[in-house]
Amino acid sequence: MVAMTDAAKPIAQGLKLRSLTSADLQNLLELDGRAFLELPPQDVLDQVIAPALELDRFTGVFDHNDIVGAAGIFSKSLTLPGGVRAPVAAVTWVSVQPGYTGQGILRRLMTDQLKTLHEKRSEPIALLTASESGIYGRFGYGLASLSAGRQIPQGLELRSIPQQGSVTHMKRDAALPAIRSLHQRIAEQTTGFLSRSEATWNYLFSDHQYFRDGQSNLEFVLHADGYVAFRTKGSFDARGPAGTLVIIELCAATPQAHAALWAHLLSYSLVREISYGRSSLDDPIQDLVVDPRAIRTTTRDHLWLRIVDLDRAIGLRSYSSAARVRVRVTDATCPWNDGTWELTLTAGPRSFGASSAVRTAKLAEIVLDISDLGAAFLGGARIARLAAAGRITGDHTAIADLDLAMSTASAPWCPEGF
Numbered sequence: 001m002v003a004m005t006d007a008a009k010p011i012a013q014g015l016k017l018r019s020l021t022s023a024d025l026q027n028l029l030e031l032d033g034r035a036f037l038e039l040p041p042q043d044v045l046d047q048v049i050a051p052a053l054e055l056d057r058f059t060g061v062f063d064h065n066d067i068v069g070a071a072g073i074f075s076k077s078l079t080l081p082g083g084v085r086a087p088v089a090a091v092t093w094v095s096v097q098p099g100y101t102g103q104g105i106l107r108r109l110m111t112d113q114l115k116t117l118h119e120k121r122s123e124p125i126a127l128l129t130a131s132e133s134g135i136y137g138r139f140g141y142g143l144a145s146l147s148a149g150r151q152i153p154q155g156l157e158l159r160s161i162p163q164q165g166s167v168t169h170m171k172r173d174a175a176l177p178a179i180r181s182l183h184q185r186i187a188e189q190t191t192g193f194l195s196r197s198e199a200t201w202n203y204l205f206s207d208h209q210y211f212r213d214g215q216s217n218l219e220f221v222l223h224a225d226g227y228v229a230f231r232t233k234g235s236f237d238a239r240g241p242a243g244t245l246v247i248i249e250l251c252a253a254t255p256q257a258h259a260a261l262w263a264h265l266l267s268y269s270l271v272r273e274i275s276y277g278r279s280s281l282d283d284p285i286q287d288l289v290v291d292p293r294a295i296r297t298t299t300r301d302h303l304w305l306r307i308v309d310l311d312r313a314i315g316l317r318s319y320s321s322a323a324r325v326r327v328r329v330t331d332a333t334c335p336w337n338d339g340t341w342e343l344t345l346t347a348g349p350r351s352f353g354a355s356s357a358v359r360t361a362k363l364a365e366i367v368l369d370i371s372d373l374g375a376a377f378l379g380g381a382r383i384a385r386l387a388a389a390g391r392i393t394g395d396h397t398a399i400a401d402l403d404l405a406m407s408t409a410s411a412p413w414c415p416e417g418f
């Protein structure tokens, strides 16, 4: 039971931080339920949610024995430009007890988490999906990828793609192993994809009633080179059939698989609209339809990326062109990154590990914040665009060199939240 506090009282100094253990699990679940305004049923917590948590990577903030704040990490790997998969700390379950907000608990959790990653030389990159997009920039996270929500009217005409191949409906238990191996294959070629533990797969594709939101069971349709998971909901109104088909995830390794899966989805009768909440910004559906204006697209922030250790992170990805630039990096949360660095960026498929960030006493050509490098790290934000916004300043040629080196051929995409 958490005591209510006097809202005016500065409590943050008296609070203690410590790692969580399995004994804290139920209190953590309840804290999170209060902070996110929704506590799932106990069987969902026990069977679907709790198994995915790595409790030993959670830190709690305690007022005496009561947990009043927490933040955790999932140990994942992330596909970086060039196709290498690097370990990342996927930050999650950040919550502060109502009544304790506005007193610096989140700041303490974020600072402690980054310092621990640095001191233990664990993942050099942290990543999160945010409940609100205004929170994490101040801690050095940069907006690294967007997701595109699409509303697609049923029956939209597709351009013809020869030899699409066939698709098959499968039940969940039979579909999941095939989907997992397809996901693995697509992850190797898509910047922004995250590894998934067994428990994460169970959570993302749980068919518990709680996740259905009045819709059907999960449907799985597979192609040799792709899959789609979706739910449907039938309804009628004065205009006639008004059913919806909600795509949970659609991944395709080839244009044929992509077209075949879409052709299948667009063939459902009684559906008025297909809704796809978290598609890639570069999903070729917009080029596959004859009438692209019929698709309504809204974008929103998705991955926020934090470079924990600049010198350990810079060599993990490959670059589009070679560049050597001196950058003055500001980093208010992680002072070990703050200062002037010479970045030597190497291009080409076998260039992993060949790029470096080395401290220099020479004058910088470019001034930027660590969050700007985080935003550009997956190729999602262009250095030139951040400069046009006034976030990055300095020598125009150096900015153009860095812009080109960090750019990528396609937008990063992460199909899940966490």
Ligand SMILES: CC(=O)SCCNC(=O)CCNC(=O)[C@H](O)C(C)(C)COP(=O)(O)OP(=O)(O)OC[C@H]1O[C@@H](n2cnc3c(N)ncnc32)[C@H](O)[C@@H]1OP(=O)(O)O
Binding pocket: 035, 036, 091, 092, 093, 094, 095, 096, 097, 100, 101, 102, 103, 104, 105, 106, 107, 108, 128, 129, 130, 131, 132, 134, 135, 138
């Ligand atoms: C990765 C994830 O898990 S995202 C999920 C985040 N959690 C939630 O949304 C659950 C509901 N909300 C909460 O639990 C809390 O309100 C939190 C975690 C968002 C904030 O916790 P608090 O302890 O109140 O934050 P704290 O007092 O440490 O504030 C730190 C800074 O963040 C800012 N901040 C806090 N909340 C917000 C917000 N919702 N939007 C924008 N800025 C915010 C503060 O103004 C402060 O800024 P400053 O230090 O630059 O002046």
